[in-house]
Amino acid sequence: MTERPLFYELLPATLGDLSQLNALEKACFPLDAWPLIEQIAALTFPATIRIKAEHKGRLIGFVGGDIRRAHQTGWITTLAVLPEYRRLGIGEALLRAGEQALRMPLVKLSVRRTNLEAQLLYLKNGYHKVETWRRYYEGGEDAIVMEKDMPAFKL
Ligand SMILES: CC(C)(COP(=O)(O)OP(=O)(O)OC[C@H]1O[C@@H](n2cnc3c(N)ncnc32)[C@H](O)[C@@H]1OP(=O)(O)O)[C@@H](O)C(=O)NCCC(=O)NCCS
Incomplete structure (x- = not known):
């Protein structure tokens, strides 16, 4: 039996997504x-971008x-x-939509040194490591800073 692809949409997120974003944050970032x-700021501040992945009205992913x-x-x-929607390409789709x-x-980002899943996602999408911020995260873990050139947006 072949699995049907999951239908989801990438949409602009708004303040109305706050409670679902809060649930996502708690499920995905236990530490x-x-x-x-900060969630309110991410959903409202100027000079920020915010995109959600939505499946049947449920917020299943987010990039800011x-x-x-x-x-x-x-x-x-x-x-x-x-967690239940991972390895379906949604993280990659959100990352690309965020870059655009x-x-x-x-484009730059930071990631916990031990977060190899996310680092693999970033490497697959053209990011490379540029520096380490010692003990940057809660709990004292280092941050790996990665970046990617976006030639289409060069002046
Ligand atoms: C990192 C995260 C966003 C990835 O989301 P996702 O929807 O599962 O990612 P995708 O399905 O788009 O994966 C794309 C690629 O990333 C890599 N990847 C993602 N998860 C991986 C895993 N668990 N093991 C190995 N590689 C992985 C693979 O190269 C994958 O491509 P492939 O499936 O063709 O092999 C998700 O695991 C997550 O929310 N983690 C917790 C929060 C977090 O750590 N966010 C990043 C903070 S910097």
Whole structure:
């Protein structure tokens, strides 16, 4: 029997998604889920991008990012997919949609040193390691900073 592909949509996220975003954060980031105030900022602040993956009205994934125009850089600030919807290509689709929405010639992000799943996703999508921030995360874990050139958005 062949499995049917999952139908989901990538849509702009809004403040109305706050409670579902909060549930996603808790499910995906047990050590350092964003506090509610940061989630509200991610859903409302200017110079940020926010895209959700939705399946049958349920928020199953989210990507957020900051546009730092002065540095011509976009930062992917969060990326998450609910555990039961992983390895279906949704994380990759959100990442690509986030990069396009940022519209910056350079995209950067940070990831926990031990988060190999996410690092594999970023390597597969053209990111490379540029530096390490020692003891950056809650619990003292290092951050690996990765970046990717986006030639389509060079001035
Ligand atoms: C990282 C995360 C967003 C990936 O989402 P996803 O929808 O499962 O990812 P995709 O299905 O698009 O995977 C794309 C590629 O990433 C890599 N990858 C993703 N998860 C992987 C895993 N568990 N093991 C190995 N490779 C993995 C693979 O190269 C995969 O391509 P393939 O399926 O063709 O082999 C998801 O695991 C997650 O939400 N994790 C918890 C939150 C988190 O760590 N976010 C990143 C913070 S920096």
